[in-house]
Amino acid sequence: MPTLTIDGRTVEVAAGTNLIEAGLKVGVQIPHYCYHPRLSVVGQCRMCMVEIEGMGKLQAACSTQVMKDGMVVRTNSTSADEAQRAIMEFLLINHPLDCPICDQAGECGLQDYSYKHGQSFSRFRFDEKRTYPEKERIPLGPTVMLNMNRCIQCTRCVRFTEEIAKTSELGFFERGAHAEIGTFPGKPLDNPLSTCVVDICPVGALTSTRFRFAERVWYLDKKPSICTGCDAGCNITLEHKAGSIKRYKPRQNPEVNDFWMCDYGRSTHERYRDLPRLAFPQIRRNQALQATGWKEAIDHLAHNLRSRRTEGAIAFLGSGFLSTEEAFLLTKLATAVDSPHRSIWVDSGPTRHIPNLQGGITGHDAAPNRRGAELAGLIPAPGALASEDLLLEGAAAQCGALFVADSDFGRAANDAKVVERLREARFLAVMGWADTLLARAADVILPVATHAERAGTFVNSAGRIQRFERAFPAPPQVRPAVEVLADLLSRFDTKWSTVTPATVFDLMAEEVGAFSGLRYREIAAEGTRLSGLSDGRPPAATDSAAARPAGPGT
């Protein structure tokens, strides 16, 4: 492997590595706009000019590959610095400088590099800048808005649609100072990954219709999380202000979603805003649901789980939205009341494909954690009541008590017919965050934290276990499901009094083969591939997505 020196720091890199990547290895950031590690190198912005010993002219770092030993690169020599200043000046002379009303402000490449490479005055003394009249607000498609005046023609977006999305909706039109990006007539930018062009746009030319004017980015708190839109398990940064989620952005994980995520995934936080929330525990008394305290609600549920055994089966119905730890505790609860009736319901979603360097990751379910829940034990034993029996066949009538551990497990939760079928159980308990038709039919309601308000793990479609963190606390009367389930379990077995996702996971790892040897805190940042699992479908559900019964209410 060749060795080179960048700004006096020596580094060994694989032959063919470009200078921007080589610099990053030793902490030298070479400014750039058009370069993106996953897009073809075009050398257009000319911001990354560096001096290389023995070469007469400055070279673009992005298009210079390290091929042999001994290259000496200076990113901050006088000539390189002058070139970078010149490019900053060129980029800004015609830029509108409308930062106060620009969504990108605060995370803008022009702003960032202006501090380091720019100057505080303008030599461009003309009354009018070059503008693109009538092109300040061009909807390129349903998700992306273009302001051509802010564009710096780096063509990252064009290359994204050509090389990553492979849909080629965007093109580079006109020439010279009038060069512009846009769509072809009658072909809007509407591919499933379209909002990624907003992420990779280094300036405010492309903004997300979903996020436009929603919040100044410096007011956002950012937490690493996992998208719950499907079981691809895209890594995201959850950005919120005081508990109100403003957007999801992809968080790079080369093993999963790389730099990308789909538009649907980005929209999934809107459910927390749009759906009514369960705010406090409730118990049905005299046909009506009444607010109550947590202790009373859990005692009431524990009592019914115990006493209703004589009236019929005690069934437990989870969903693919449960974290692996929650699913494990639900399994434990079923064991505590000697019930074999434990299963999950997962809507099958449209197939969602996110490209990465290994070819991509595909999600099939409309929930993030079918595999984790099944590995944790939510699989009906032969002959036991399965979720299909309960939701589709009316098997709930045989139940003395039915505990649905997710008030929003899919379309069925708001399907009157399904809810009616589940209501056939003598006693119906619902735990969850959303105030659905199903929750309102329950005898006891346990409000729990949303995805953003709790921590845990999901196992994605490729068998990779990934951790997500709590972004902000749950409302006062709402508790994380892990706590609630442990509380409930403690009514049967005192060892369960206080738990955290970490302790539950570590216990589970001792019992469940698929997780053996793992510890919660040791799950890698990019997730850990569970060994011994087949890629794609989980072992318990060998039938294809098409063979599974379609969800009710479809």
Add this chain to the structure above:
Amino acid sequence: MTGERVLMRNVGRPEARTVRGYREGGGYDALAKALRLQPEEVIEEVKRSGLRGRGGAGFPCGSKWSFVPRQSPKPKYIVCNADESEPGTFKDRLLMEHDPHQLIEGCIIAGWAVGANTTYIYIRGEYTKATRILEDAVRDAYDSGILGSNVMSSGFRHDIIVHRGAGAYICGEETGMLESLEGKRGQPRVKPPFPALVGAFGCPTVINNVETLCCATHILLRGADWFKAIGTDERNTGPKLYAISGHVERPGTYEYPLGVTFQQLLDGCGGMYRGRELKAFIPGGASAPIMLAADREIRMDFDTLAKAGSMLGSAAVIVMDETTCMVRAISRLARFFAHESCGQCTPCREGTHWMEILLHRIESGHGSEADLDLLARVVPNVGGISLCALGDAAQGPVRSLVQKFGDEIRANIRAGRYPMPLQRHFDQGAAA
């Protein structure tokens, strides 16, 4: 006209546009000779001749041919750059309109030398007449067994496809041309990889100017030593076409040995228009820095002009007399480059535009001295760091304007008027 006409031997012989007429003048003998040689020997002969590219950059032609890998799993291509669109340049048009077979012969020789079975002639879209003549000649060559699956019964296959451009200067840049040829937006590629390894359709490709390929024909026919004997020295060899325009009595394309002085060129075309005084000249097409009247004895070859801070380029000589407003002349060129910039790289896209509006402001009498200083500071930033040579080309004439005519412009700016009155020289000439 001094000396023998080599490249222009068939100018004025309309019959040379047919294979039969061309052969009568000794045509296709060079190809026959080349086909009897090994490809390596052909390359060696061209290398020895010292032939440098006639398109503008002056890269040694033999070396360029030898960069193409001998063994290649992919097909190889010759692309003839006939997208002659530098302002002032019209030499290739003459060659294609009067002697299309000379070019076809050169293309096949190049193909034989590097092992390419296909030549694309990328011809400027506006050259409709040249296209028609070239296409007729290609058809004739196919019918006569010069092109096709068995070139002159040698077993070598060679096809020529004439491809018309759509009127963009940037498509004359070799990688911009390849993009355009592939049906994409014509904008230069980042190099490396160089076209010799990854060129047209991702395959090894040689890109040569029309005149270069025509020269190759004569090198094969008459030998490298004959070619080397013409010209200034061993780095500047062979016959050269000079396209002379501007304030001269008889503008046109003239053939001279490489390295003729500017004064000889001027004399050859009848001297200055109406006997006026020479003010300045551009020696090598719009992108070459301006030379002053005092430089009139300079040798018009690659190295001498480079040493003098200008360039031979495409040898398009633009002559300007005392009545010329330099600001307007260069402003017009700046407008050309701003218009033709493809817009992908920052310094060229923004810089050519900035230069254009600055010069326009000075030209229209609203400039200030600060504008001139600014021009001096901004212009160098446009060249050197752009993606392709267009940025460098655009700043050449403007930089020389500021350097060489700074006082003239400053005086006019101070007087707050239009630098020089508009003169309708040619109207006056016609009336006289």
